[in-house]
Amino acid sequence: MAGNRCPHCGSPIQIRGNRWECGWCGDFGSLASLKTPSRNKPTPASVPGLGELEKGVWKILNGIKVYSPDNYKEPAFRLALYAMSHGLLNAGSAGGYGLSLVHTFLGNYPVFSYGDFQKAVSGGTPVFGDEFSLSREDLGTFWKNLLTRLPTFEAADAWPDWLTNIFVGWSEVESLFLGCSADMIYPTMTELFNAHWRQYPMPHFHTGELGAAIHHQDFSVSECTCRNLLFASFPEVATFFPPERLEDVGVAEILEEMAGFQPKTALQMMKLLLDTAQPHLQEPETAHTLLGNMLCDLCTNSDFLPVLLYQLERDDVLARQLFQSAYVDFPQECILEVCEDLGRLRLTRHLKELLAENPFFQGF
Secondary structure (H helix, E strand, C coil): HHHHCCCCCCEEEEEEEEEEEECCCEEEEEEHHHCHHHHHHHHCCCCCHHHHHHHHHHHHHHHHHHHHHCCCCHHHHHHHHHHHHHHHHHCCCCHHHHHHHHHHHHHCCCCCHHHHHHHHHHHCCCCCHHHHCCCCCCCCCHHHHHHHCCCCCCCCCCCCCHHHHHHHHHHHHHHHCCCCCCCCHHHHHHHHHHHHHHCCCCCCCCCCHHHHHCCCCCCCCCCHHHHHHHHCCCHHHHHHCCCHCCCCHHHHHHHHHHHHHHEEEEEEEHHHHHHHHHHCCHHEEEEEHHHHCHHHHHHHHCCCCHHHHHHHHHHHHHHHHCCCCCCHHHHHHHHHHHHHHHCHHHHHHHHHHHHHHHCCCCCC
């Protein structure tokens, strides 16, 4: 049975009962089909450049798999398609061999519409440019997110192997459409990325150390520790701010930004801060700093309040953190008003009962 290898791409296959499937190219079939050499698909040997293209994509896949093991195939194929379209555009080609190779590749791996690819290239735009663009002036969202997972740049340190694989594979794919050697463009790509990495000021902290610093001591004068905990726990949030602002942005501003775009993430951030600071919520100064300053705007945000109320109906720990802390003022009053306006009578009654038990509550 072809040495238990895929008859299309040659990768090792998995046998499941009387069927097989290939984890690399996605091909599958009955075990009997392995005895039939022809599967009516172009093979790397029959299409010039297809084998080299698949090897480049394979390296991108392997690199991104280490970086993001739970979600690597889709971004890997998108980067490969970006490299193909970017190469075609830089070579000044709007058709011919390059597009024919893309057409064959997408016929084998239907991860994107060939018509949409051709339309983008004809219009002078690489596909997935917002995600993968890399120049002195521009950095795509994929690379911005990736930077949050890397340590501080040190010129003497070697790149991790997975990152090298991504760029080697990208270079090999794009070079096929540029008509040059991958060795000619790899140094340029890596230097462009290094330039952004050098300038990236985001500090990289260990979430456990930051959480312990908040949990074991009063953090009322350490807002930067809370901010760094949010960035370390939710690295994708850093992409919402220009790199030069990451060291100065405050917790309230981060939460407000997320409330407008991703209110559920803002809720997770609120809960992280409250859970981590739990031992200090009965300390007036600390509770005022957290609820009166950092979380105040979030608790009165119209985009966020429906998400918060939904959670409060199901999460009594959060309700007690907000309504039985050593700080009770405008945030809690606003939450109660919205509860009453929306007719959430059971929740309103419960929150008022919590307030009645709170010795710090002196009335609104």
